Amino acid sequence: MSNLEKSLFQLKFTTKQLQRQAKKCQKDENVEKAKLKKAIEQGNMEGARIYAANAIRKQTEALNLLRLSSRVDAVASRVQTAVTMRGVSTSMASVVKGMDKAMESMNLERISLVMEKFEQQFEDLDVQTQVMENTMGNQSALSTPQDQVELLMQQVADDHGLRVKLDLDVMPNTAVQAKEQEAKEQDDLSERLRALRG
Template identity: 60%
Template sequence: MFGFKSNDEIIYEVVFQLKLTSKQFYRNYRKFQNDVVSEKKKIKKAIQQGDTERAKIYASNAIRKKNEGLNFLRLASRIDAVASRVQTTVTIRTVSKSMGNLVKGMDKAMKSMNLEQISAIMDKFESQFEDLDVQTQVMEGTMNQSTTLTTPQEEVDSLMQQVADEHGLELDMELPGAANHALTGDKEQDLLTERLTKLRNS
């Protein structure tokens, strides 16, 4: 992939590939966010029709899509952090030969959209900078419990109550304390979005 290119040229291509991957993941995140909005509209309609079972299904879908979107946001933030670390090597002129192989591996992982493989490659990228003392804290645990197929009932009930409250609707079911719970992950999402914006503008 790199042939007889200089260190600076290698760095440029590495950073370009990282940023390209990050943008793709951020687009995926926004798509999932749009899906969540769509599912919430379905929840509202189902509640209006008194169909709580259908509302539960839509609420579960919304929470699952929200969590899947957050996985892409976490990894996009992590990749951006690695890209900024790679750029620092221009100054110190230190490029590991293995970096090219890591980018090749990322190409393959991107084609299959395998988040676990990409996360593992990020681990290897980060390890390249430990000896250079330029590694910073990045988001970890990309694939965590939020990827599970089952959605906690409390989150489903909470989202249904949230939608009902937003539109002044009466929800025909008992939801103990649901009105006091916001959709889990909102605070984390805001922090990640803010961090990603700062990284992109740096």
């Protein structure tokens, strides 16, 4: 097995591992959402906020892992092409040996150039993959935006027909505001009609 083939195996293995980790994060996210629902039912808003933040963090982690897995898979595809090209170049070299010297040197030179380009591409992609892995490591301590936490709490509550007692300044009840606005407009309209009749 050549170094290139070993790298290809490693890349495919890494892709599978990342996908497995992403699935685990998605499961963890669902567990946190279930805890969030229970906390809302019990009126434990502080706990609910914590579970909502955890669920969002797990969701972000899963997306980052899937993104990275997709990129590693793209690198694997390029390496697969390089492995195929190396096989093709070996076959071509053995065919060329039977030809005259001029043809042989021209084709081998071309094959060698193609392989150098592929190897350079692979090295560049390898560096990029390492950078991405480092970035992923740094993103694990993500802070969760407060508005996302409140929004997820509201969604879970709505999905399960629960009422959430959130601070009105944090998350205004738009439905109540809309009804109040509608009632005010009706009153204004009635006033205008009375004024016209009078």
